[in-house]
Amino acid sequence: MTWLLFHDIFIIQGKANIEVRNNREQTPLMLACTQGHYSVVELLVETGASVLATDEDGHSPLHLTLLRLQTPEASRSGATTGGGSHSAAAASTGSSSGDKNVRLLSRCYIEKSRLKA
Numbered sequence: 697m698t699w700l701l702f703h704d705i706f707i708i709q710g711k712a713n714i715e716v717r718n719n720r721e722q723t724p725l726m727l728a729c730t731q732g733h734y735s736v737v738e739l740l741v742e743t744g745a746s747v748l749a750t751d752e753d754g755h756s757p758l759h760l761t762l763l764r765l766q767t768p769e770a771s772r773s774g775a776t777t778g779g780g781s782h783s784a785a786a787a788s789t790g791s792s793s794g795d796k797n798v799r800l801l802s803r804c805y806i807e808k809s810r811l812k813a
Contacts, residue, residue: 721751761801765795
């Protein structure tokens with residue numbers, strides 16, 4: 697099944713629970729952030745996934761994205777920019793999915809925090 701078909705059938709038609717939790721209390725948005733899947737993060741945020749949710753360790757989707765950017769494995773895989781000095785050049789271009797996730801989640805977090813206050 698293609699992602700677009702999944703999106704149409706399960707998310708748009710309301711047949712998927714986008715806030716379901718795994719055994720570590722992580723949501724699909726959190727898992728997409730830990731894997732650096734920008735298109736999935738974007739889709740989940742657009743369909744109303746909570747950017748303020750936290751897992752059993754108190755990590756939000758934004759925090760998980762930032763943690764991923766700091767791991768050397770992420771820079772080697774090419775999925776995100778990596779961390780520290782490994783990411784300086786890539787981060788400056790703003791082209792990685794990790795950078796996009798940080799920008800998107802930061803905007804959403806600020807908006808949701810303002811509405812909550």
